[in-house]
Amino acid sequence: xxxxxxxxDDTELTGLLGEYLEQEGFRVAIAADGERAFGRIVDARADxxxxxxxxxxxxxxxxxxxxxxxxxxxxxxxxxxGDEADRIAxxxxxxxxxxxxxxxxxxxxxxxxxxxxxxxxxxxxxxxATGVQREGPxxxxxxxxxxxxxxxxxxxxxxxxxxxxxxxxxxxxxxxxAELSQQGLGRPLASYDRAVxxxxxxxxxxxxxxxxxxxxxxxxxxxGYVLVKE
Amino acid sequence: xxxxxxxxDDTELTGLLGEYLEQEGFRVAIAADGERAFGRIVDARADxxxxxxxxxxxxxxxxxxxxxxxxxxxxxxxxxxGDEADRIAxxxxxxxxxxxxxxxxxxxxxxxxxxxxxxxxxxxxxxxATGVQREGPxxxxxxxxxxxxxxxxxxxxxxxxxxxxxxxxxxxxxxxxAELSQQGLGRPLASYDRAVxxxxxxxxxxxxxxxxxxxxxxxxxxxGYVLVKE
DNA sequence: CAGTGGCGTTAAGGTCGCGTCAAAAGGACG
DNA sequence: CGTCCTTTTGACGCGACCTTAACGCCACTG
Numbered sequence: 001x002x003x004x005x006x007x008x009d010d011t012e013l014t015g016l017l018g019e020y021l022e023q024e025g026f027r028v029a030i031a032a033d034g035e036r037a038f039g040r041i042v043d044a045r046a047d048x049x050x051x052x053x054x055x056x057x058x059x060x061x062x063x064x065x066x067x068x069x070x071x072x073x074x075x076x077x078x079x080x081x082g083d084e085a086d087r088i089a090x091x092x093x094x095x096x097x098x099x100x101x102x103x104x105x106x107x108x109x110x111x112x113x114x115x116x117x118x119x120x121x122x123x124x125x126x127x128x129a130t131g132v133q134r135e136g137p138x139x140x141x142x143x144x145x146x147x148x149x150x151x152x153x154x155x156x157x158x159x160x161x162x163x164x165x166x167x168x169x170x171x172x173x174x175x176x177x178a179e180l181s182q183q184g185l186g187r188p189l190a191s192y193d194r195a196v197x198x199x200x201x202x203x204x205x206x207x208x209x210x211x212x213x214x215x216x217x218x219x220x221x222x223x224g225y226v227l228v229k230e
Numbered sequence: 231x232x233x234x235x236x237x238x239d240d241t242e243l244t245g246l247l248g249e250y251l252e253q254e255g256f257r258v259a260i261a262a263d264g265e266r267a268f269g270r271i272v273d274a275r276a277d278x279x280x281x282x283x284x285x286x287x288x289x290x291x292x293x294x295x296x297x298x299x300x301x302x303x304x305x306x307x308x309x310x311x312g313d314e315a316d317r318i319a320x321x322x323x324x325x326x327x328x329x330x331x332x333x334x335x336x337x338x339x340x341x342x343x344x345x346x347x348x349x350x351x352x353x354x355x356x357x358x359a360t361g362v363q364r365e366g367p368x369x370x371x372x373x374x375x376x377x378x379x380x381x382x383x384x385x386x387x388x389x390x391x392x393x394x395x396x397x398x399x400x401x402x403x404x405x406x407x408a409e410l411s412q413q414g415l416g417r418p419l420a421s422y423d424r425a426v427x428x429x430x431x432x433x434x435x436x437x438x439x440x441x442x443x444x445x446x447x448x449x450x451x452x453x454g455y456v457l458v459k460e
Numbered sequence: 461c462a463g464t465g466g467c468g469t470t471a472a473g474g475t476c477g478c479g480t481c482a483a484a485a486g487g488a489c490g
Numbered sequence: 491c492g493t494c495c496t497t498t499t500g501a502c503g504c505g506a507c508c509t510t511a512a513c514g515c516c517a518c519t520g
Contacts, residue, residue, distance in 0.1 A: 088453060143403060198510090431481095
């Protein structure tokens with residue numbers, strides 16, 4: 001049985017999340033502060049840690065640093081809206097993925113499963129799995145926040161990189177505007193909100209196109225966007 | 231096989247670190263206090279020593295002094311964050327590098343490998359290799375706390391040197407203001423705190439620029455700063 | 461085939477991160 | 491107590507970035 005350790009001082013949230021995760025078939029342990037967390041990792045034999053970076057009293061990054069200095073357990077960070085500095089700092093410290101708060105429980109479980117798929121079978125060093133991802137001519141380096149097209153660097157803004165990151169993390173799968181807005185801009189999608197479209201547009205212009213002139217980012221009417229391989 | 235000697239009285243930490251380092255392909259020996267350390271250096275034939283300066287019962291600097299009086303084995307110190315006095319004292323006593331605690335195992339191994347690269351091939355006396363790092367026209371000497379640009383000396387203040395040191399230790403990787411403040415100024419970053427910016431600004435003015443006029447220290451909006459190679 | 465609504469794209473406006481200068485606040489030393 | 495050096499704080503301005511608005515196109519619908 002897979003065990004998840006939730007570290008967050010919002011006990012209401014962890015309670016509900018924990019319930020949901022248990023319904024999904026996980027075993028759940030909870031730590032309400034950083035201090036208690038370290039013991040729990042060991043004695044709960046956690047297979048994965050979900051860590052809230054924004055805690056009022058303790059610095060989540062410090063907790064992460066200490067976890068990493070003592071264990072190689074996979075870590076999924078919950079970060080505040082668009083807090084880029086925290087994200088890269090976290091990934092740099094060896095976190096495996098991040099998710100912008102607030103997020104749906106369904107999405108959280110999806111990410112958890114994705115990390116477990118990556119980390120459990122191969123036993124590959126976790127930092128390897130997160131750092132760079134290449135899909136055809138397109139590649140991103142999450143630690144450096146740099147994208148390249150056919151090995152030439154592409155200069156993206158913060159939001160643009162976030163959106164491309166979400167798309168590339170789910171190659172071939174359609175991603176809704178709502179999720180792109182939440183993960184990329186850090187806020188839920190409002191009605192008549194065209195911000196995502198505009199950002200996708202500028203990403204398209206900055207990265208290249210395939211030989212036939214098509215963009216790797218395709219739009220699905222009424223659905224969202226997909227990153228296609230070729 | 232390369233052997234690492236860990237000197238630290240936190241046995242839990244050394245145990246986990248040791249495990250990690252063994253996975254990384256090193257042979258690991260552990261000494262829980264200063265006394266036991268000296269014997270171990272000899273009989274474990276340590277190729278490098280990782281020494282915690284901040285030990286509750288013994289003075290790490292004393293241990294370092296005694297190590298240096300008997301051996302020229304490379305030493306990597308673990309120091310408290312921002313503890314400039316200890317760093318300088320340690321480097322003066324002949325330590326090869328330092329790392330602020332707490333640190334990730336990944337970073338520790340990276341530093342260890344860096345030191346081994348410097349010290350092993352040439353067989354040069356360690357004092358020669360001590361704490362100097364060169365990146366393009368820029369070089370720093372951690373023992374003397376001096377920086378040079380194109381081999382001409384650059385006069386930096388204490389904080390300025392710390393910041394440049396942190397940046398140069400992670401060339402090509404973005405470093406957040408929060409980390410620069412913590413490592414360079416010894417305090418967490420407060421809101422509306424512009425100190426880091428000002429220091430970076432004066433570092434930029436003191437060191438030179440590349441041929442195209444760009445500074446080796448580039449800022450990433452919303453992220454932090456990077457030291458680029460060219 | 462006209463209508464509607466989703467989407468691409470450009471341009472304009474406002475916000476805010478950051479560079480930099482200047483003055484204030486510490487601190488070491490005589 | 492005064493001087494010099496380092497560090498921090500305040501302030502100003504620029505420019506990058508995000509958003510909003512507007513226009514036009516195209517797919518789907520009745």
